[in-house]
Amino acid sequence: MYQNVLLPATAEVIKKIYGVSFLQQFYLSGGTALALHLGHRESEDLDFFTPDTFDPQHLQSEVQKIGQLDSAEIAEGTLNAFLDTVKFQFLHYPYPLLEPTTAWEGLALSSVIDIACTKIITISMRGSKKDFVDLYFLLKHYSLQELFEKVGQKYQGVNYNQTHLAKSLIYFEDADAQPMPRMLQHIEWEEVKTVITQSVKKMPFAL
Incomplete structure (x- = not known):
């Protein structure tokens, strides 16, 4: 993986969330996951998807234990916020994965x-x-x-x-x-x- 695509703040957040239990049902997708695969551009946002339903309010309380949480927006199956200035999203995404995820730094990366x-x-x-x-x-x-x-x-x-x-x-x-x-x-x-x-x-x- 091309770790140099990560901005310093994003890299620090990834270190902070390493091994947290609530991430087990999520995989990293979106532009940052693609940049990690291809190494073509820098990226900072973290987009986590899951095929499973989850409680965004409970997830918010879990994320708050990790760092400074700001500008949280909650909707059904969605949590958007900033963690230590890094924008992230947790999203219920009910569409199947065509290929297995790849393990990296304690995260599952979408193909x-x-x-x-x-x-x-x-x-x-x-x-x-x-x-x-x-x-x-x-x-x-x-x-x-x-x-x-x-x-x-x-x-x-x-x-x-x-x-x-x-x-x-x-x-x-x-x-x-x-x-x-x-x-x-x-x-x-x-x-x-x-x-x-x-x-x-x-x-x-x-x-």
């Missing part, structure tokens, strides 16, 4: 392909620049056709439109105005857009 599927869904709802950058690097490992097939496997029973998903991947207007993430593997934003657009155009359905 690259599972993170890729989640990224595509995230972009379809409103992608940030870092999400598109992540997709660019994912396309070095998988074709977009492969990713769409995996999305279909992961989200079986979910009503989504492939054409809509594909169109969302080339809607860059909001992301254009955002800053680039802190890159460890240099890439220009225009190349990110070009590669993703070319990949979408290769899909076997008309936009």
